[in-house]
Amino acid sequence: MKTPVVLVTGFLGSGKTTLISRLLERPDMGETAVIVNELGEIGIDHHLLRRVDERTVLLASGCVCCVLRGDLVDELRDLLDRRDAGEVPHFGRVVIETTGVADPTPIVMTLLSDPVVRNHYELESVVATVDGVHGLNGPESVKQVAVADRLVITKADIAATGGCANLEEQLARLNPTAHTRAATFGEVEPDWLFDGATRDPRDLDLVPGPGHRELDHDVRSCVLFLDEVDWTAFGLWLTMLLQARGQDLLRVKGFLNVGGDGPVLVNCVQHAVHPPVHLDGWPDEDRRSRLVFIGCDLDAERLRASLSAFDRAARPGRS
């Protein structure tokens, strides 16, 4: 069984350390290894804390997002060896805290690409903290939110009245695939963040909206609803799209109806592609494929026309 990894990201001062510290205080959060760049004020009683110095390795593609974090590969491999040898306390979960200005994509790429790491660890989710008082803070903050599966709006107690609601709405427009909670002093139920064993991957609440959702920092999101899609055509189309526009395309996530009993869950972070998950049933009566795209220079109708053309070309007998 693979060890789940939760990546906690968020801009400087947005409350990552507070969130992690409060979570680790709880007895049901035992056996957690924590990897950080900076030794801060994380409460580490009963936990394993490791510090790494960021070291990146550019992959052959030369793409800016396609770098591996060599330091993390070494650390995660070393943790495995030491756990097996009984040299460190047993851990059943890893939490990685990024620096405030870090782009989380190389970490996602590392977890999905390194052969040893991906065979022993599984990226369970990406959690991003967003400052409830100051909101999104530049392109780094926008990207962290785009990549996240869970969003925690921090400092809810001192945020202006109505401020949290506005921020929540802004975050929902930026990343419609993420689930959001507001928190004070990092108080979030661990199950909401760390429930890989029980979470239903169909837990995507997408509703049709405007074709484009204009946002700050030139980033926008759009949701496509389509009928059944040929899996082979989609695979070719998506890999081609990511190669051509991966640096502008921060996220692709959603379900595809490929004609089976259940949909296929698709999840990409720039060029990092999670293995597709074939689900055994649908979350509701709606059988349409639904895909969210987050990035720059997105045109929902062009995406739809292109994917539909690939789909039709793969099924010459279909009218």
Add this chain to the structure above:
Amino acid sequence: MFRAALLDRVLGHFGLSLHDWAGSVYVLRDRKGASAVVQDIGAVWSEAERLLGRPLDPLDAALVAELSR
């Protein structure tokens, strides 16, 4: 089979062709005779981009029109 046919159509639009070489690797060629070895299909787009000197954009309007015929 459909994947190979679709790949041929898409690459053909950009003046490229993919050839099976001993069943293990592929050779990608352009119309001027330049070629590149593709170790697996997953690398076809990056090799095609290298050969063509620009990305092969699936949103290209002419490609979409060609595939829609």
